[in-house]
Amino acid sequence: EAGVAQSPRYKIIEKRQSVAFWCNPISGHATLYWYQQILGQGPKLLIQFQNNGVVDDSQLPKDRFSAERLKGVDSTLKIQPAKLEDSAVYLCASSPTFLDTDTQYFGPGTRLTVL
Amino acid sequence: GESVGLHLPTLSVQEGDNSIINCAYSNSASDYFIWYKQESGKGPQFIIDIRSNMDKRQGQRVTVLLNKTVKHLSLQIAATQPGDSAVYFCAENLGGGGSYIPTFGRGTSLIVHP
Numbered sequence: 595e596a597g598v599a600q601s602p603r604y605k606i607i608e609k610r611q612s613v614a615f616w617c618n619p620i621s622g623h624a625t626l627y628w629y630q631q632i633l634g635q636g637p638k639l640l641i642q643f644q645n646n647g648v649v650d651d652s653q654l655p656k657d658r659f660s661a662e663r664l665k666g667v668d669s670t671l672k673i674q675p676a677k678l679e680d681s682a683v684y685l686c687a688s689s690p691t692f693l694d695t696d697t698q699y700f701g702p703g704t705r706l707t708v709l
Numbered sequence: 710g711e712s713v714g715l716h717l718p719t720l721s722v723q724e725g726d727n728s729i730i731n732c733a734y735s736n737s738a739s740d741y742f743i744w745y746k747q748e749s750g751k752g753p754q755f756i757i758d759i760r761s762n763m764d765k766r767q768g769q770r771v772t773v774l775l776n777k778t779v780k781h782l783s784l785q786i787a788a789t790q791p792g793d794s795a796v797y798f799c800a801e802n803l804g805g806g807g808s809y810i811p812t813f814g815r816g817t818s819l820i821v822h823p
Contacts, residue, residue: 598752636798636813637753650810685752694741694802694809700752 596620598701600686606707612674615704619667619688625649627698628661628671629685637685643669644692676708721820728789730817732782732799741802743811744773744784748795753813756784756797786819794821 599618607613619626624645629637640659642649645666654661658677663669673680683703689696722728734742740761745753757768759775759782766773772785782799796816804810 634815636800636816638813639811642810649808687752689809692804692808694804694807696809697755698809698811700754702750703752 598686598688598699600684600701600704602704603702604705604707606709607676608709609678610675612672613676613706614670614672615684615686615706617669617671617686617701619669619686620699623688623690623699624666625689625692625696626663626669627687627689628669629687631683631685631703633682640671642692649692673706676706678708681706681708718815719818719820721822722789724789724791724821724823726789728784728786728793728819728821730784730786730797730819732784732814734780734782734799734801734814736801736803737777737780739801739803741809742773742775742782743800743802744771744782745798745800745813746793746795747798747816753798789819789821791821791823794819 601616626643628640630640631637640654641651641661643663646663661671683705685700685703687698687700689698743758744756746756747753757771757773759766759773770787774783796818798813798816800811800813803812
């Protein structure tokens with residue numbers, strides 16, 4: 595079974611530029627999560643989708659971050675404009691449902707550096 | 710602020726020793742806790758979980774203990790191997806009602822010396 599795919603793996607941009615990350619969850623997984631992991635810290639949940647609907651986005655900085663999962667499969671996370679403090683690894687995870695009985699599977703992440 | 714945190718940022722052990730990684734949480738309403746292992750350049754990987762109606766749960770070479778009185782979790786790894794070297798995170802579920810909205814702590818780096 596293929597795992598969670600993310601691209602690109604690395605991205606370097608200058609502050610005030612825009613960037614987008616892509617995630618392809620495990621086939622059949624209804625729930626998709628985006629996390630931000632700053633160096634030396636644990637992952638912080640940004641947004642959780644159930645199919646194409648948002649379950650929780652309380653920690654998403656909505657003035658600059660946006661995410662979509664239009665067809666309930668792939669998802670894109672965008673930052674516009676980027677700030678220095680956005681430098682982090684952006685992790686995508688998926689699970690069969692939103693229930694806590696389902697294991698989350700994480701992708702390898704996209705490492706973003708904002709100069 | 711963070712509701713989940715770790716006492717020790719780095720733990721060094723010898724191969725074959727038992728390792729204990731600790732975690733404190735502050736939300737008494739949390740009903741589900743998970744330990745993850747994260748190797749360099751990879752996403753976190755599920756290790757073991759425990760619900761708040763349990764005190765102890767065992768897996769293969771790993772045991773999680775939950776002390777609700779002092780809001781403390783620990784992960785015990787028996788006969789630690791070099792492949793266990795990684796950062797370990799505890800996470801608590803703030804979703805409730807069976808849903809999963811996780812909050813991760815800072816992590817402990819486990820270094821296993823051969």
